[in-house]
Amino acid sequence: MRRMYGRTGLMPTFKSKLEVKAWAVLKKHFPSVKYEPDVIEYIQPIKSRKYNPDFRMAKNVYIEAKGKLDLATRQKMVWFKQCNPEVTIIFLFMNPDNKITKRSKTTYWQWAEKQGFMWLDFRKDWINDYKKLIRKYDRRRNYKNLRRIRGNSPQTCQS
Numbered sequence: 001m002r003r004m005y006g007r008t009g010l011m012p013t014f015k016s017k018l019e020v021k022a023w024a025v026l027k028k029h030f031p032s033v034k035y036e037p038d039v040i041e042y043i044q045p046i047k048s049r050k051y052n053p054d055f056r057m058a059k060n061v062y063i064e065a066k067g068k069l070d071l072a073t074r075q076k077m078v079w080f081k082q083c084n085p086e087v088t089i090i091f092l093f094m095n096p097d098n099k100i101t102k103r104s105k106t107t108y109w110q111w112a113e114k115q116g117f118m119w120l121d122f123r124k125d126w127i128n129d130y131k132k133l134i135r136k137y138d139r140r141r142n143y144k145n146l147r148r149i150r151g152n153s154p155q156t157c158q159s
Contacts, residue, residue: 012036018094018122019054022065026055029127033057042083044076051080053089060087061134063120067094069108074100078115088137091119092126 012035014020019035026033036052043049053062066073069091077089096109096119112119118133120126 016065016067018067018092019065022055022063022092022122025127026063030057040080040084040087042076042080044079049076049079051076053087054092057090057130057134061090061137062087063090063092063130065092065094065122066108069093069098069100069111071101074111074115077117081116089117090130090133091117092122093119094122096121 011023014023014035023033023035034056036054037056039050039052041048041050054065055063057063064077080087081089091108091112093108093112096112097107100106100108100111106114109119109121118137120129120133
């Protein structure tokens with residue numbers, strides 16, 4: 001049975017203590033933030049799946065709080081990104097310096113960057129880091145839209 005956190009009725013029921021802490025800070029700075037408001041489809045090779053990102057910050061921009069980044073989650077996120085290139089997932093890692101496995105030299109943040117994901121460190125001033133990241137993201141997205149208008153089409157999901 002899955003452990004759930006949070007008070008029933010007063011606030012959403014979270015899946016981890018990190019999500020509860022992130023919610024408290026996000027609600028303070030962004031009152032309109034929603035917890036798992038959307039279910040977005042993606043295709044896992046041979047199987048269609050659905051994924052609920054943790055926090056919707058803006059249209060097609062989500063924060064995913066992660067304490068542990070296991071292989072299944074890493075695979076899911078890569079497949080999701082391939083199928084939904086218009087959606088931006090920003091990881092909020094409890095400790096981005098954790099290794100993806102005991103024997104690996106790759107950390108959570110290195111994996112995220114290699115896969116093209118943005119990430120935040122929960123241990124630091126992540127709200128201000130998020131605001132900076134979004135400003136940078138908005139400039140980059142406007143540039144991509146300009147390129148798309150000139151003829152480069154977005155990537156689509158291959159099944």
